[in-house]
Amino acid sequence: MSPPAMPLTEMPSPQFVMSADGHRIATYMWGDDAAPTVLCVHGFASNCRDNWVNTGWVRDLTRAGFRVLGVDQRGHGASDKPHDPQGYTMTALVGDLLTVLDTHLLDSVLYVGYSLGGRVGWQLLVDAPDRVGRGVLGGIPDGRPLARLDLEQARAYAQSGIAVTDRVTQNYVTLAERVPGNDLGVLVALAEGMRLGDADPDPRRPPQQPVLFATGSDDAILERSRHLASFAPHGRFVEIPDRHHFNTPGSRVFRTEALGFLANA
Numbered sequence: 001m002s003p004p005a006m007p008l009t010e011m012p013s014p015q016f017v018m019s020a021d022g023h024r025i026a027t028y029m030w031g032d033d034a035a036p037t038v039l040c041v042h043g044f045a046s047n048c049r050d051n052w053v054n055t056g057w058v059r060d061l062t063r064a065g066f067r068v069l070g071v072d073q074r075g076h077g078a079s080d081k082p083h084d085p086q087g088y089t090m091t092a093l094v095g096d097l098l099t100v101l102d103t104h105l106l107d108s109v110l111y112v113g114y115s116l117g118g119r120v121g122w123q124l125l126v127d128a129p130d131r132v133g134r135g136v137l138g139g140i141p142d143g144r145p146l147a148r149l150d151l152e153q154a155r156a157y158a159q160s161g162i163a164v165t166d167r168v169t170q171n172y173v174t175l176a177e178r179v180p181g182n183d184l185g186v187l188v189a190l191a192e193g194m195r196l197g198d199a200d201p202d203p204r205r206p207p208q209q210p211v212l213f214a215t216g217s218d219d220a221i222l223e224r225s226r227h228l229a230s231f232a233p234h235g236r237f238v239e240i241p242d243r244h245h246f247n248t249p250g251s252r253v254f255r256t257e258a259l260g261f262l263a264n265a
Contacts, residue, residue, distance in 0.1 A: 009058045011049055014078045017103045019096050021087070026078035027100055030058050031067035037106055038066045038262060039132075041097065043115030043139065043249070044146060045176040045187055047077030051114060055250045064259050069109065071100055073116070081186040088193025093120045094127060101131055110262050111135035114249050116146075116194075125207035134210040134265050136258045139245055140201065140228065141221040146172075146191040154191070158184040175246060203231040210234045212261040214254055216243030236261075 014026035028048055038061055042051035048070035052058050061068050072079040074096060075088060082088075097120065101109065111132045113121035118140035125132050150169040156162040157173060164170045172191075176182045213229035215222050217239050229237040240254045248254055 009053050009062075011053055014072070017096075017100050019074065019080075019092070019099055021092065023074055023080035023082060023087070023096075025074060025080070025096050025100060026072040027104070028070040029067065029104075030070075031062040032065075033067065035065055035067040036265065037109045038068050039097070039101070039109045039111050040068055040070045041073065041111070041113040041117030041120060042071075042076065043113075043117050044190070045076070045172065045182055046115075046179060046249075047072045047181075049077070050179050051117070051249050052112075055255075056252075057112070057249070057255060060255050060259060061262075064263065066110070066262065069100070069104060069106070071097065073120070075183075075186050075190045077181065081183050083186060083189050085189045085193035085196065088190040089196050090120070090123055090194070090199050092193075094123050097124055098128060098131065107131070108133055110265055112138075112258060112262075113140075114138040115140070115245065119201060122201045122207060125209055125211070126202075126205055129208060132209060134212075134262065135207065136212045136214065136261060138214045138254065139216070139219065139221070139225070139248055140213065141224050146194055149191050151188060151192055154184070154188045158188055171246070201228060203228060206232040206235070208233060210261075210264075211236070212258060213237045214240055214248070214257060216240045216245060216248040216251070218242065218244040219248065221245065 016024045040052045058068050075081050111121050118137040148168045150166040153164045153169050157164050211232050215225035229235045238257050240251050
Protein backbone atom coordinates (compact mmCIF):
# COMPACT_ATOMS: atom_id res chain seq x y z
CA MET A 1 0.00 0.00 0.00
CA SER A 2 1.52 3.31 -1.09
CA PRO A 3 1.83 6.15 1.47
CA PRO A 4 -0.74 8.92 1.30
CA ALA A 5 0.14 11.87 -0.90
CA MET A 6 1.44 14.98 0.84
CA PRO A 7 -1.30 17.62 0.98
CA LEU A 8 -0.78 20.63 -1.24
CA THR A 9 -0.09 23.96 0.40
CA GLU A 10 -3.17 26.15 0.53
CA MET A 11 -3.21 28.86 -2.13
CA PRO A 12 -4.12 32.23 -0.61
CA SER A 13 -5.99 34.96 -2.46
CA PRO A 14 -3.62 37.19 -4.42
CA GLN A 15 -2.49 40.55 -3.12
CA PHE A 16 -2.12 42.85 -6.11
CA VAL A 17 0.74 45.27 -6.67
CA MET A 18 0.56 48.00 -9.32
CA SER A 19 3.51 48.04 -11.70
CA ALA A 20 5.18 51.24 -12.88
CA ASP A 21 3.31 51.05 -16.20
CA GLY A 22 -0.08 50.35 -14.64
CA HIS A 23 -0.41 46.56 -14.65
CA ARG A 24 -1.63 44.49 -11.70
CA ILE A 25 0.92 41.95 -10.48
CA ALA A 26 -0.42 39.13 -8.29
CA THR A 27 1.58 38.21 -5.19
CA TYR A 28 1.11 35.51 -2.54
CA MET A 29 2.56 35.13 0.95
CA TRP A 30 3.14 32.13 3.22
CA GLY A 31 4.92 31.74 6.55
CA ASP A 32 5.92 33.75 9.59
CA ASP A 33 6.25 37.50 9.06
CA ALA A 34 9.47 37.51 11.09
CA ALA A 35 11.16 34.77 9.03
CA PRO A 36 13.67 35.44 6.22
CA THR A 37 11.76 35.99 2.98
CA VAL A 38 12.35 33.96 -0.18
CA LEU A 39 11.04 35.56 -3.38
CA CYS A 40 9.94 32.76 -5.76
CA VAL A 41 9.55 33.59 -9.45
CA HIS A 42 8.23 31.02 -11.94
CA GLY A 43 9.11 30.16 -15.52
CA PHE A 44 7.56 30.85 -18.91
CA ALA A 45 3.94 29.64 -19.30
CA SER A 46 3.79 28.64 -15.64
CA ASN A 47 2.62 30.54 -12.54
CA CYS A 48 3.22 30.61 -8.80
CA ARG A 49 0.84 27.75 -8.05
CA ASP A 50 2.15 25.52 -10.84
CA ASN A 51 5.86 26.13 -10.28
CA TRP A 52 6.15 26.45 -6.51
CA VAL A 53 3.00 25.24 -4.71
CA ASN A 54 2.09 22.07 -6.60
CA THR A 55 5.74 20.94 -6.63
CA GLY A 56 6.24 21.22 -2.85
CA TRP A 57 8.58 24.21 -2.77
CA VAL A 58 6.35 26.45 -0.64
CA ARG A 59 5.66 23.57 1.77
CA ASP A 60 9.35 22.76 2.19
CA LEU A 61 10.52 26.38 2.42
CA THR A 62 8.02 27.27 5.14
CA ARG A 63 8.82 24.07 7.07
CA ALA A 64 12.49 25.08 6.93
CA GLY A 65 11.66 28.39 8.60
CA PHE A 66 11.37 30.73 5.63
CA ARG A 67 8.59 33.07 4.61
CA VAL A 68 7.70 32.74 0.92
CA LEU A 69 6.67 35.60 -1.33
CA GLY A 70 5.38 34.21 -4.63
CA VAL A 71 4.68 36.19 -7.77
CA ASP A 72 2.70 35.63 -10.96
CA GLN A 73 4.86 37.41 -13.53
CA ARG A 74 2.99 39.70 -15.92
CA GLY A 75 1.33 37.65 -18.64
CA HIS A 76 0.76 34.74 -16.23
CA GLY A 77 -1.62 33.52 -13.56
CA ALA A 78 -3.78 36.18 -11.93
CA SER A 79 -1.56 39.06 -13.08
CA ASP A 80 -2.48 41.37 -15.95
CA LYS A 81 -1.71 40.06 -19.42
CA PRO A 82 -0.76 42.87 -21.83
CA HIS A 83 -0.79 41.89 -25.51
CA ASP A 84 1.92 44.36 -26.58
CA PRO A 85 5.39 42.76 -26.83
CA GLN A 86 6.86 46.08 -25.62
CA GLY A 87 5.36 45.27 -22.22
CA TYR A 88 7.68 42.29 -21.75
CA THR A 89 11.17 43.75 -21.84
CA MET A 90 13.68 42.65 -19.23
CA THR A 91 13.50 46.14 -17.72
CA ALA A 92 9.75 45.75 -17.20
CA LEU A 93 10.01 42.27 -15.68
CA VAL A 94 12.77 43.28 -13.25
CA GLY A 95 10.91 46.49 -12.46
CA ASP A 96 7.85 44.47 -11.45
CA LEU A 97 9.88 42.56 -8.87
CA LEU A 98 11.39 45.73 -7.42
CA THR A 99 7.90 47.19 -7.11
CA VAL A 100 6.76 44.01 -5.36
CA LEU A 101 9.61 44.30 -2.84
CA ASP A 102 8.93 47.99 -2.25
CA THR A 103 5.20 47.46 -1.81
CA HIS A 104 5.75 44.64 0.69
CA LEU A 105 8.35 46.82 2.51
CA LEU A 106 11.16 44.32 1.99
CA ASP A 107 14.67 45.77 1.91
CA SER A 108 16.37 42.48 1.05
CA VAL A 109 15.27 38.93 0.22
CA LEU A 110 16.59 35.56 -0.87
CA TYR A 111 15.65 34.56 -4.41
CA VAL A 112 14.54 31.36 -6.16
CA GLY A 113 13.72 31.49 -9.87
CA TYR A 114 13.32 28.93 -12.62
CA SER A 115 13.77 29.31 -16.40
CA LEU A 116 12.33 32.74 -17.22
CA GLY A 117 12.29 33.39 -13.47
CA GLY A 118 15.97 32.43 -13.37
CA ARG A 119 16.81 34.82 -16.19
CA VAL A 120 14.91 37.69 -14.56
CA GLY A 121 16.58 36.77 -11.28
CA TRP A 122 20.05 37.06 -12.80
CA GLN A 123 19.23 40.60 -13.86
CA LEU A 124 17.66 41.51 -10.52
CA LEU A 125 20.78 40.33 -8.68
CA VAL A 126 22.97 42.36 -11.04
CA ASP A 127 20.88 45.54 -11.18
CA ALA A 128 19.81 45.67 -7.52
CA PRO A 129 22.53 43.84 -5.56
CA ASP A 130 21.45 45.39 -2.26
CA ARG A 131 17.98 43.84 -2.57
CA VAL A 132 18.96 40.14 -2.89
CA GLY A 133 21.35 38.40 -0.51
CA ARG A 134 21.75 35.16 -2.47
CA GLY A 135 19.91 33.44 -5.29
CA VAL A 136 18.95 30.07 -6.72
CA LEU A 137 18.75 30.25 -10.52
CA GLY A 138 17.37 27.10 -12.12
CA GLY A 139 17.28 26.27 -15.83
CA ILE A 140 18.95 29.49 -16.93
CA PRO A 141 20.62 29.44 -20.37
CA ASP A 142 23.49 31.58 -21.58
CA GLY A 143 21.53 32.64 -24.66
CA ARG A 144 18.47 34.73 -25.44
CA PRO A 145 15.47 33.27 -23.58
CA LEU A 146 12.89 31.59 -25.77
CA ALA A 147 15.10 32.19 -28.82
CA ARG A 148 14.36 28.76 -30.26
CA LEU A 149 10.60 29.39 -30.25
CA ASP A 150 9.29 29.89 -33.82
CA LEU A 151 7.17 33.00 -33.29
CA GLU A 152 5.40 32.80 -36.66
CA GLN A 153 4.24 29.22 -36.08
CA ALA A 154 3.21 29.92 -32.49
CA ARG A 155 1.29 33.05 -33.53
CA ALA A 156 -0.45 31.23 -36.38
CA TYR A 157 -1.52 28.48 -34.01
CA ALA A 158 -2.77 30.94 -31.39
CA GLN A 159 -4.71 33.02 -33.90
CA SER A 160 -5.95 30.44 -36.40
CA GLY A 161 -5.24 26.97 -35.02
CA ILE A 162 -2.69 26.20 -37.74
CA ALA A 163 -0.69 23.15 -36.72
CA VAL A 164 2.80 23.68 -35.34
CA THR A 165 5.48 21.61 -37.08
CA ASP A 166 8.58 22.85 -35.24
CA ARG A 167 9.27 20.43 -32.37
CA VAL A 168 10.64 22.98 -29.90
CA THR A 169 7.74 25.33 -30.55
CA GLN A 170 5.28 22.46 -30.10
CA ASN A 171 6.86 21.69 -26.72
CA TYR A 172 6.27 25.28 -25.60
CA VAL A 173 2.70 25.25 -26.92
CA THR A 174 2.03 22.03 -25.01
CA LEU A 175 3.52 23.59 -21.89
CA ALA A 176 1.37 26.70 -22.28
CA GLU A 177 -1.83 24.73 -22.81
CA ARG A 178 -1.15 22.55 -19.79
CA VAL A 179 -1.67 25.40 -17.31
CA PRO A 180 -5.27 26.62 -16.87
CA GLY A 181 -5.79 30.30 -17.59
CA ASN A 182 -2.88 30.74 -19.97
CA ASP A 183 -3.45 32.94 -23.01
CA LEU A 184 -1.24 31.63 -25.80
CA GLY A 185 -1.41 34.91 -27.72
CA VAL A 186 -0.11 36.76 -24.66
CA LEU A 187 2.71 34.26 -24.20
CA VAL A 188 3.73 34.71 -27.84
CA ALA A 189 3.86 38.46 -27.18
CA LEU A 190 6.03 37.77 -24.14
CA ALA A 191 8.42 35.61 -26.16
CA GLU A 192 8.65 38.38 -28.76
CA GLY A 193 9.16 41.07 -26.14
CA MET A 194 11.98 39.15 -24.51
CA ARG A 195 13.91 39.51 -27.75
CA LEU A 196 13.80 43.29 -27.55
CA GLY A 197 16.71 45.20 -26.08
CA ASP A 198 19.36 43.61 -23.89
CA ALA A 199 17.67 40.32 -23.05
CA ASP A 200 20.78 38.13 -22.85
CA PRO A 201 22.48 37.51 -19.50
CA ASP A 202 25.85 39.24 -19.74
CA PRO A 203 28.66 36.98 -18.45
CA ARG A 204 30.85 40.09 -18.20
CA ARG A 205 28.49 41.40 -15.49
CA PRO A 206 27.57 38.36 -13.39
CA PRO A 207 25.86 38.48 -10.00
CA GLN A 208 28.35 39.07 -7.19
CA GLN A 209 26.21 37.40 -4.52
CA PRO A 210 26.38 33.68 -3.73
CA VAL A 211 24.37 31.92 -6.45
CA LEU A 212 23.34 28.29 -6.85
CA PHE A 213 22.80 27.37 -10.51
CA ALA A 214 20.80 24.19 -11.18
CA THR A 215 19.89 22.51 -14.46
CA GLY A 216 18.54 19.07 -15.32
CA SER A 217 20.90 16.43 -16.71
CA ASP A 218 18.57 15.87 -19.69
CA ASP A 219 18.09 19.58 -20.41
CA ALA A 220 19.40 20.74 -23.79
CA ILE A 221 20.87 23.85 -22.14
CA LEU A 222 22.86 21.89 -19.53
CA GLU A 223 26.37 22.72 -20.73
CA ARG A 224 25.47 26.32 -21.55
CA SER A 225 24.07 26.70 -18.04
CA ARG A 226 27.21 25.22 -16.54
CA HIS A 227 29.33 27.60 -18.62
CA LEU A 228 27.28 30.63 -17.59
CA ALA A 229 27.57 29.66 -13.92
CA SER A 230 31.37 29.64 -14.22
CA PHE A 231 31.38 33.43 -14.62
CA ALA A 232 29.76 34.08 -11.23
CA PRO A 233 32.57 34.64 -8.68
CA HIS A 234 30.51 33.08 -5.88
CA GLY A 235 28.53 30.66 -8.03
CA ARG A 236 28.04 26.93 -7.64
CA PHE A 237 26.53 24.59 -10.22
CA VAL A 238 24.51 21.47 -9.52
CA GLU A 239 23.22 19.03 -12.14
CA ILE A 240 19.77 17.66 -11.33
CA PRO A 241 19.75 13.96 -12.32
CA ASP A 242 17.26 12.51 -14.80
CA ARG A 243 15.36 15.77 -15.36
CA HIS A 244 14.66 17.83 -18.47
CA HIS A 245 13.78 21.52 -18.66
CA PHE A 246 10.07 21.13 -18.02
CA ASN A 247 10.12 18.76 -15.04
CA THR A 248 13.16 19.95 -13.07
CA PRO A 249 11.08 22.17 -10.72
CA GLY A 250 9.43 19.03 -9.31
CA SER A 251 12.75 17.40 -8.38
CA ARG A 252 13.30 16.60 -4.69
CA VAL A 253 17.05 16.84 -5.34
CA PHE A 254 16.62 20.40 -6.61
CA ARG A 255 14.58 21.40 -3.55
CA THR A 256 17.04 19.79 -1.15
CA GLU A 257 20.06 21.49 -2.76
CA ALA A 258 18.28 24.86 -2.73
CA LEU A 259 17.16 24.57 0.89
CA GLY A 260 20.68 23.76 2.03
CA PHE A 261 22.07 26.69 0.05
CA LEU A 262 19.51 29.18 1.38
CA ALA A 263 19.98 28.00 4.95
CA ASN A 264 23.58 29.22 4.78
CA ALA A 265 22.49 32.81 4.17
